[in-house]
Amino acid sequence: MKEAMGTTLEATMSTYHEIRFSYDPRRAKVWSVLASYLQRWVNPAGGLLELGAGYGEFSREIRAGAKWALDMNPELVAYWGKDVQPLIQSALEPLPIETGSLATVFASNFFEHFTLEQGASILAEAHRVLRPGGRLIVVQPNFRLEPRRYFDDYTHRTAYTDNGFSDFLRASGYRIVHAEPRFTPFSMKSGMPVASWLVRLYLALPWRPFAGQFLIVAEKGTGS
Numbered sequence: 631m632k633e634a635m636g637t638t639l640e641a642t643m644s645t646y647h648e649i650r651f652s653y654d655p656r657r658a659k660v661w662s663v664l665a666s667y668l669q670r671w672v673n674p675a676g677g678l679l680e681l682g683a684g685y686g687e688f689s690r691e692i693r694a695g696a697k698w699a700l701d702m703n704p705e706l707v708a709y710w711g712k713d714v715q716p717l718i719q720s721a722l723e724p725l726p727i728e729t730g731s732l733a734t735v736f737a738s739n740f741f742e743h744f745t746l747e748q749g750a751s752i753l754a755e756a757h758r759v760l761r762p763g764g765r766l767i768v769v770q771p772n773f774r775l776e777p778r779r780y781f782d783d784y785t786h787r788t789a790y791t792d793n794g795f796s797d798f799l800r801a802s803g804y805r806i807v808h809a810e811p812r813f814t815p816f817s818m819k820s821g822m823p824v825a826s827w828l829v830r831l832y833l834a835l836p837w838r839p840f841a842g843q844f845l846i847v848a849e850k851g852t853g854s
Contacts, residue, residue: 653685653709656824661687663829664814668736669693671765671808671847676733679759681721681752682740686710694734698727721752730761738769739843741795742786749788753802762852766804769813769845770795776816776842792844804848816842 665688672678674693683689683699683706690711699710700717707716717726721744735756741749756766773780774791781789790798792811799806814832832838 657685657687658690659824659826660829662691663826663833664688665691667833668767668845671734671767672736673733673765676761676764677727677731678734678736679717679725679727679732679756681735681737681756682743683710683714684738686714688736688738689714692736700725721755722748725755725759727759729758730764732759733761733764734767735760735764736767739771741768742771742780742783742788742790745787746798749798750802753799753804757803757850757854760850762850762854764850765807766799766848766850767845768795768799768848769843771816772811772842772844775812775844779816779842792846795844796846799846799848803851803854805851806846807849808845808847810845812838812841813845814838814843815840 668688669692672692672694675695677696677698678689678692678694679698679700680686680689681700683701685706686699686709689697689699697711697714698717699714700719700721701707702718702720704716704718707718710716721740741752744752753766760766770790770792771780771786772792773789774793777789780786792809796806796809
């Protein structure tokens with residue numbers, strides 16, 4: 631019975647990108663601007679890992695040294711850049727990356743798909759592969775701003791707010807260096823502008839309407 635349930639869950643998850651997160655070429659324009667905005671926290675010469683890379687828009691656009699992208703769906707690799715090394719595995723498995731070797735770990739719309747205990751395990755592994763002073767950049771749905779739609783995604787397991795996730799990071803050994811409670815809209819379906827100049831204008835606003843995601847940049851201590 632348990633084996634049958636596991637098979638059913640695996641089959642359900644295998645259709646996630648088709649049903650909930652299908653490919654949309656408009657996202658490339660959005661991520662081109664977002665990557666430029668986030669570049670200030672990314673060492674262009676240091677190694678970088680993207681967790682839950684999806685269609686790889688961030689990894690393609692960001693300037694970094696060696697790049698790794700992790701996802702469980704091997705079909706997504708076709709969308710990634712040629713300079714990205716694919717890691718097709720669960721984020722709950724140990725990473726085949728040397729301890730203290732990366733300058734940046736990035737995750738967008740990722741941690742809400744795991745339990746709190748699983749998230750703590752992933753944060754610990756990210757902490758291991760980051761070098762002292764390395765940065766973890768997280769873009770995440772903000773339950774405080776979008777409580778009604780947060781669980782419209784049937785794979786969401788844990789609700790986070792910007793304050794709650796900041797405390798989670800601190801408890802996991804990170805230091806918060808930058809936080810934006812209102813970063814981008816909840817999704818492209820909720821009014822995210824797609825023209826490059828509109829995205830740049832949106833990010834320049836002192837108060838961003840329709841925002842439903844937060845941005846947090848955290849750092850591994852130099853003594854870690």
